[in-house]
Amino acid sequence: MSAIGPGASSARRESFSISVVSRADLSGCASWTSTFTDQRKDYRFYEILDDTLRGPFEHRYFAIVDSRGHTRAIQPFFLVDQDILEGLGAERAYLISLLRRFYPRFLKLRALMVGCSAGEAHLAATEALPVDIVAETLSKGIVKQAKSFNAQLIVLKEFPSRYRKVLHRFVQCGFARAPSMPMTMLDIGYDSFGTYMVKALKSSTRRKLRKKLEATAGVSDIRMSVTNDAASFVDEIYPLYLQVFERSRMQFEKLTKDFFRQIGQRMSDKVRFFAWRRGNTLVAFSLCMVQGDSLYAEYVGFDYSVALDLHLYHYVVRDMISWGISKGYKWFRSSGLNYDPKLHMRHRLDPIDLYVRHTSALANAIFRLALPWIVPVRYDATLKLFPDYKELW
Numbered sequence: 593m594s595a596i597g598p599g600a601s602s603a604r605r606e607s608f609s610i611s612v613v614s615r616a617d618l619s620g621c622a623s624w625t626s627t628f629t630d631q632r633k634d635y636r637f638y639e640i641l642d643d644t645l646r647g648p649f650e651h652r653y654f655a656i657v658d659s660r661g662h663t664r665a666i667q668p669f670f671l672v673d674q675d676i677l678e679g680l681g682a683e684r685a686y687l688i689s690l691l692r693r694f695y696p697r698f699l700k701l702r703a704l705m706v707g708c709s710a711g712e713a714h715l716a717a718t719e720a721l722p723v724d725i726v727a728e729t730l731s732k733g734i735v736k737q738a739k740s741f742n743a744q745l746i747v748l749k750e751f752p753s754r755y756r757k758v759l760h761r762f763v764q765c766g767f768a769r770a771p772s773m774p775m776t777m778l779d780i781g782y783d784s785f786g787t788y789m790v791k792a793l794k795s796s797t798r799r800k801l802r803k804k805l806e807a808t809a810g811v812s813d814i815r816m817s818v819t820n821d822a823a824s825f826v827d828e829i830y831p832l833y834l835q836v837f838e839r840s841r842m843q844f845e846k847l848t849k850d851f852f853r854q855i856g857q858r859m860s861d862k863v864r865f866f867a868w869r870r871g872n873t874l875v876a877f878s879l880c881m882v883q884g885d886s887l888y889a890e891y892v893g894f895d896y897s898v899a900l901d902l903h904l905y906h907y908v909v910r911d912m913i914s915w916g917i918s919k920g921y922k923w924f925r926s927s928g929l930n931y932d933p934k935l936h937m938r939h940r941l942d943p944i945d946l947y948v949r950h951t952s953a954l955a956n957a958i959f960r961l962a963l964p965w966i967v968p969v970r971y972d973a974t975l976k977l978f979p980d981y982k983e984l985w
Contacts, residue, residue, distance in 0.1 A: 606658050608729040610737065613655045613666070615642055624653075624666040627716050632862050632883035633708060638668045640858060641709055644851040648672050649709050654737070656721070656729050665726060667706065667716040671741055674703040704738040706730065707749035710845045711890070711927070712775065712944050715755065727758045731765045738951050748947035753983070759947055767949040768960040771969045771984035773928035776939035778913075780887075781922045785914045797936045804903035805910060813871050814902075816911050821856035822865040828874040829865075832893025839896075840929065847891070852879065866912060868904070876904050878912060886923040887916040905933065931974040941975070943984045 618624040628634040642651040650671040655663045707713025715730075717723035738746045750772045751759060763769055782788040789798050808814060822829055830849040837846060856863050862883065868876040875898055879891045889912060894904055913924050925942065926934065948963055950956035964970065975981055 608659075608664065608725060609657055610654045610667075610729055610733040611657055612737065613653050613663075615639075615651070615653070617655075618653060618666065621663065621666065623655075623663050623718075626718065627666050628714055631714055632881040632888060633711055634859075634862075635666075636859050637711075637855070638708065640851060640854050641845075644848045644854060645709060645845060646848055647846065649845070651709065654706075654730070656716070656726060664721045665716040665718055667726065667730065668708065669704060669706045670709050671702065671704055671743060672709075673700060674705075674745060674747070675700050701745040702741075702743045703745040703747050704734070704741055704743040705747040705749045706734070707747075707751065710847065712750045712752060713748065714751070715758070723755075724758050724761075727761055731761050735765075735949075735951055744951055744955075746949050746951065748945075750944040750946065753943040753945060756945065759945075762947045762949075765949075766953075766956055766960070767947040768963040769945050769947050770963045770967045772944045772946045773968060773972070774944055774975070774984055775928055775942040776926045776931070776934045777886075777942045778924040778926075778934075778937065778939045779922070780913050780917055780924045782917060784917060785910055788913065788917075792938050793936075800936075801906060804906045807901070807903045808907045814875070814907070815869050816915075817867050817869070818915065819856075819865050819867070820860040820863050822867075822877075822879075823853045823857060825867065825874065826853045829867075829877050829893060832874065832877055832895055833891060834893075835896050836891075836893050855879070866908070866915070868908060868911070870898070875899065875902075876908050878908060880912065882921070885921055886925050887912065887919075887921040888925045888927075890927060909933075909937070931972070931978075935974060935977055939978075941978050941980050941984060 624635055626635075628637075638651070641649075645651075652669050652671065654667040654669060656665040656667060658664050715723050715726045717726050734746055738744075746767075748759065748762060748767070756769075759769075779792070780788060782791065789801065793801070826849055829852055833847065833852070856865060859881075862881050864880045864882060864887075866878040866880060867874060873895070875895045877893045878889055881888045881890055889909075892908065899905070916924055926939065928944075946963075946967070948959070950959045969975060969984055975984070
C-alpha cells in the first residue's frame with residue numbers, strides 16, 4: 593500500500609466518485625502511469641494482460657474523480673463469468689454436475705472483479721490519495737456500477753491480508769470476506785542453499801530433498817540460464833506452461849504465448865526468465881518477478897516426459913533460491929497451489945482475501961452465510977497442516 597503523503601489531509605476534505613474509463617482514455621494519464629509503482633505488477637502488467645489475455649476476460653478501469661472532475665487514481669477491474677463452486681473437490685463437483693444437467697448456469701454468475709486477472713490485487717492509492725479514501729469511494733459506488741454491467745456478483749479479488757482493516761468498510765456495506773488460496777513466502781536470508789537446508793529444514797526433510805536432488809546430480813547436461821526477455825524461445829516455453837496449466841485442478845487465467853513475449857520486452861526491469869535445458873532441449877522454465885528484497889515465482893513449465901523421473905520441481909526450486917541468495921534477495925515468494933513441497937520446505941502462508949457480495953439484497957443475505965463454506969481453502973487438507981493456517985481466516 594502506498595504511504596500517506598502530505599496531500600492526504602486535503603484529499604480528506606474533498607468528495608470523490610467513480611466512473612468507468614476506457615483503455616484509450618488512459619493514454620497520457622499521469623494517474624495511471626504512476627499506479628502501483630511500489631508493486632512488482634505496476635500499470636504495465638495490467639496493460640499486458642489487457643492486450644494478451646484472451647477468452648472470457650473483459651478488462652476495464654475505474655477512474656476515481658474529485659469534485660472538480662480531475663482523475664486522481666485509476667483502479668483496474670474486469671468482468672468475467674465465474675463458477676463460484678469451482679474447486680470444491682471431486683465428490684461435490686459430481687453432485688454439482690448432476691444439477692447442471694438441468695440448470696446449466698446454476699451458480700455461474702457474471703462477476704465484476706476489482707483487482708488483477710493474473711495475481712493478487714492492490715488498491716490504487718497514491719501519496720496524495722490515501723488508501724482509505726480509495727476504499728471508501730469504491731465501496732459507495734461499486735454496486736451501481738456492477739448493475740450497469742449486468743453483473744450479479746461483485747468480487748474484490750485476492751487482496752493481501754494487510755488490507756483487512758481498510759477493506760472492512762466493504763464488510764459494512766454487505767460484503768463477506770473469505771480466504772482465497774494463499775501465496776507463500778520463504779525466508780532465504782542465508783549465505784547459501786546448503787546453509788538454508790541445515791538451519792531451516794528438519795533432518796528428515798533434508799534427507800528426502802537430497803535424495804530427490806541426486807536424481808539430477810548425474811545428469812551433467814542440464815544447464816540453467818537467466819534472462820529478462822524470452823521472446824527468442826517463447827515457442828519452447830509455451831508448451832511447457834500448458835502442461836502445468838492442464839494438470840492443475842484449479843484454473844482461472846490461461847495465459848497466451850504473446851503474454852510471455854510481451855512481459856519480458858515491456859517489463860524487463862522486473863522480470864526474470866529461468867530456463868533449464870537438457871542438451872539443446874528446454875525441460876523447464878520459470879517466470880519470476882523481482883521487487884525490493886523479494887524474488888517472486890509466478891509461473892512454471894515442465895516437460896513431464898522427464899520432469900517426474902528427474903524431480904525437476906525440486907531442482908528448479910533449488911536453483912531459483914540459490915540464484916536469489918546470490919543476488920541478495922531475502923524472500924522467495926510463490927503463487928498459490930502445490931502446497932505439499934512448500935510445507936516441507938518451511939514456507940509460511942501469505943494470506944490473500946476475497947470480498948464478495950451479490951447485487952441483490954435478498955440473494956446476498958444467503959450468499960454471505962454460504963461463502964465461507966464454498967471457498968476451496970476450507971477443503972484443502974495440506975493447507976491445514978501449516979502452523980499459520982488460522983491466519984487465513
